[in-house]
Amino acid sequence: MVWGLFVIFASISLIAVGGATSSLNEIHRQLVENRHWLDDRTFGQLFALAQAAPGPNVLAVSLFGYWIAGLPGLAASTAGMLLPAGTLAFFVGGLAQRLKGHPALKAINGGLVPLAVGLILAGGVTLAATAAAHGWGWIGMTALSAAFVWRTNFSPLWMLACGAVLGLIIG
Amino acid sequence: MNETVVPTRGELFLGYAKAGLFGFGGVAAWARRIIVEERRWLTEREYAEVLGLGQVLPGPNVGNAAVMIGRRFHGLPGSLCATAGLYIGPLCILLLLAAFYDAYGQVPRIGALMQGIAAAAAGMVIGTAIKMGSRLKAPPEMVALGLLAAAAAFWWRVPLPLIVLGLGPVGIFCAWRRQRPEAAH
Numbered sequence: 001m002v003w004g005l006f007v008i009f010a011s012i013s014l015i016a017v018g019g020a021t022s023s024l025n026e027i028h029r030q031l032v033e034n035r036h037w038l039d040d041r042t043f044g045q046l047f048a049l050a051q052a053a054p055g056p057n058v059l060a061v062s063l064f065g066y067w068i069a070g071l072p073g074l075a076a077s078t079a080g081m082l083l084p085a086g087t088l089a090f091f092v093g094g095l096a097q098r099l100k101g102h103p104a105l106k107a108i109n110g111g112l113v114p115l116a117v118g119l120i121l122a123g124g125v126t127l128a129a130t131a132a133a134h135g136w137g138w139i140g141m142t143a144l145s146a147a148f149v150w151r152t153n154f155s156p157l158w159m160l161a162c163g164a165v166l167g168l169i170i171g
Numbered sequence: 172m173n174e175t176v177v178p179t180r181g182e183l184f185l186g187y188a189k190a191g192l193f194g195f196g197g198v199a200a201w202a203r204r205i206i207v208e209e210r211r212w213l214t215e216r217e218y219a220e221v222l223g224l225g226q227v228l229p230g231p232n233v234g235n236a237a238v239m240i241g242r243r244f245h246g247l248p249g250s251l252c253a254t255a256g257l258y259i260g261p262l263c264i265l266l267l268l269a270a271f272y273d274a275y276g277q278v279p280r281i282g283a284l285m286q287g288i289a290a291a292a293a294g295m296v297i298g299t300a301i302k303m304g305s306r307l308k309a310p311p312e313m314v315a316l317g318l319l320a321a322a323a324a325f326w327w328r329v330p331l332p333l334i335v336l337g338l339g340p341v342g343i344f345c346a347w348r349r350q351r352p353e354a355a356h
Contacts, residue, residue, distance in 0.1 A: 015229055016229045050265060057197055057231070063269060085230025089228050089238040093243065094242070112343065114307065121297060145291040146298035149297075171279060
């Protein structure tokens with residue numbers, strides 16, 4: 001299981017275009033749908049827990065690993081997600097001066113960013129579907145939170161707090 | 172821009188530790204503030220270049236930037252110090268939260284509270300996608316490509332490698348064609 005976690009995240013690491021959140025949908029596909037290591041509800045709640053904590057978004061992956069296989073799982077999934085991409089960044093970093101402003105780099109970035117945005121959207125919709133499975137009313141909270149993050153520059157933590165309060169009232 | 176300062180390995184670790192611990196909802200803004208404004212390791216322009224490269228590479232953007240900035244000052248040990256600083260503090264907090272969730276997650280009221288946070292977190296991700304997408308001012312074919320990627324991932328449950336390897340080259344080709352006429356002038 002620990003090795004399986006490493007392999008899953010290592011293979012995601014090198015194709016996670018535009019950051020970790022864009023691979024959220026794929027992580028759900030692998031951990032929940034293919035392997036059944038997590039159920040929908042736990043997946044959504046662990047992700048939420050990681051969002052409520054400070055630090056890079058990629059750490060949700062560490063939390064999934066921890067939940068599935070304890071500390072070895074945490075180490076395996078974190079290393080799997082960070083090592084391949086980090087190694088690549090290390091070597092490319094050496095070329096940074098030569099690469100800067102290169103037209104090919106601009107085209108790669110310009111071509112991949114729309115893809116990353118689409119993938120992030122898919123991850124968000126997957127999570128929203130998970131949350132809605134426990135009552136359609138939660139779609140309202142999700143929509144409010146989406147609008148808040150989109151239209152304002154306040155910290156999204158306000159929305160997490162709002163969701164928590166609403167959960168307490170309704171639950 | 173003012174002159175920049177070369178950080179020691181310990182300073183790399185501490186600076187990134189601060190960015191990690193202060194970075195609620197993502198560390199990008201704090202990392203820039205600490206590296207450019209507060210500690211002056213890099214100028215605004217240099218940082219933007221590193222971050223831009225970090226965005227092109229797969230994996231976490233700010234994590235990639237940490238690897239490259241660490242390397243720039245102290246080689247591999249620098250990369251390791253910056254990376255360790257970025258992740259260690261948040262990981263510890265996350266473990267505490269996980270222990271709390273493990274102990275109380277089954278309590279109905281806590282479960283309901285977590286359900287509310289989960290619904291809001293889903294909205295956070297969707298809102299981020301919309302915000303990023305609307306800032307891009309992407310041409311129609313790029314909008315279509317992004318939506319196609321979203322549909323493939325969410326609706327048809329296509330594995331990520333197929334999406335990236337299938338649509339990535341199309342996107343890069345489109346972007347390349349768009350920038351060519353400008354280069355000709």
